[in-house]
Amino acid sequence: MQPRAYRRTSWSLTALLALILAGGLASARANDEHFVIAFGAEPTQLDPTRTxxxxxxxxxxxFYETLLAIDPDLDQINWLAEDWRIEERDGLPVIFVKLREGVMFHDGTELTATDLAFAYERTSDPISRTAGRLRYVDRVDVLDRYRFEMVLNAPDAALIPGNLVLTAISAAHFAREGDEGVNLRPMGTGPYRFISRKPREELVIERFDDYWRDGPGNRPKRITIKIIPEDTTRVAAFKTGAVDWMDAVPPAQIESFKSLPGVRMASRPAPNNMYININAEQPRHPLSNVKVRQAIAHAIDFDAIIEYILYKQGIRTAQLAPGSTGYDPTLEPYPYDPDRARALLAEAGYARGINVPCYNLTTPREPYMKEMGEAMFAYMGVIGIRCRIVQLEYGAWINLARVGVRPYMDGILSTMWGQGLPGNPTEAWGGHVHSSGDGWGTYSYHKDPELDAMIEEIRTTMDQTRHVELIQQVARIRHERVAGGIPTYRPLITFAWRDTIDFNPWPQAFWRSMLEIGPAGKGGSAKGVPSESGSAGRATAARALAATSGTAE
Incomplete structure (x- = not known):
């Protein structure tokens, strides 16, 4: 029997060949009404209140939209919220929101404040894995058809960076469809309507002509999104014309893509912060010893990995990426020092090294994720931390990362957590640094009561000066104790598309938003973005992260 990963690759190559030979897609695209695009990874969930x-x-x-949004210049703007403000009532914050009028769901009904109150009820339900994002929101009060209040029981510094958290969903649609139905037939206020889906193969969507922002805009009538996890297959699909747009151009091929005729490209910093998660909560396990964790931090040459494995498509981090709230340029990563790593292992009582399971993601959630993980584990082996590598596809990987499920993450995991753009660690640290329990630490394998208290204070401190001070304090303690994992880098993502298409990247969906895409030169909302080599690409990355030269092309 063939290994599962090999069977998937064979299927994808066969599907690609069939796609090319069929020829039907090319003719559909010729009239500017049908684009075919390729994603390297596929969602696990289509219900925004359960994601x-x-x-x-x-x-x-x-399909779905939020109250606030981040625009391409990384400024926060009003979206479905026409207006909002924070007031104080009885010594506690109250967030007043006025919705835009005339925003329509895909079924022709109008968005109202009642729908947002329903979104709060579902998202704050304990069975929702995102309930912790609303832990300090006591209730949502509907004032009239378009106005509501979020009444807090404590200050919450994560709500504003999180675009007020709530996603607009139709209470009527959810009542009709039920939990299973909304995953099969998503319906919101976004720029596209759901048509069909074949899991692990494709999603077909259609332009929503009554979209509140700009009607049909310049968007195509239909988009087919192909799921092609294998880099070589996705690249072949683009080069042969089977797809018009692709994400996650492999870093090794970015330079060659620039020479392709009729191709445009853009590189953007991902909102993900990559890190190595370490199970340090088992008292007798070697990984619970801080010297062992420090040895791991010294064992890996991340600068070399970024240079030679990622082809400079990454921004090295000590704790936070440049531009993030609380970023401290004086806090530097652990230097690569294998001799020091071996000495630390010996001081911890493990001079002969240790054996540990190491879990690696094979799906290209970020470029060269698999190869980067394998390189990290190889470096660890050199100093005596011998990895039994377990390769996982996305669904198994995300399940393993979660606390309180089986199988149990009993070793080291190559992973990530989004901090948004430009970036704020409040929500992320509450998820993977704070001890697990009561909605905190849903991906945490570390216990540190002092850090727990400080992270909770960060969350409830809305004074910006004090908020930043606390983040910087926690960053240093995390660094010294190697608590909640070892930060590694923030990736850069490169997209490519035909010059017959105008595409303006928005940061929603990790820059994969199809809000502004359309036939080239037709006007409307989509804008052309030239190939961003050299200084142009770096300027965009710098706006987000104050990135140094050489990190984006």
């Missing part, structure tokens, strides 16, 4: 994986946004951003 917990960043990849879910790839599809959900097509």
């Amino acid at each position: 917990s994986a960043g990849v879910d946004a790839y599809f959900m951003s097509l």
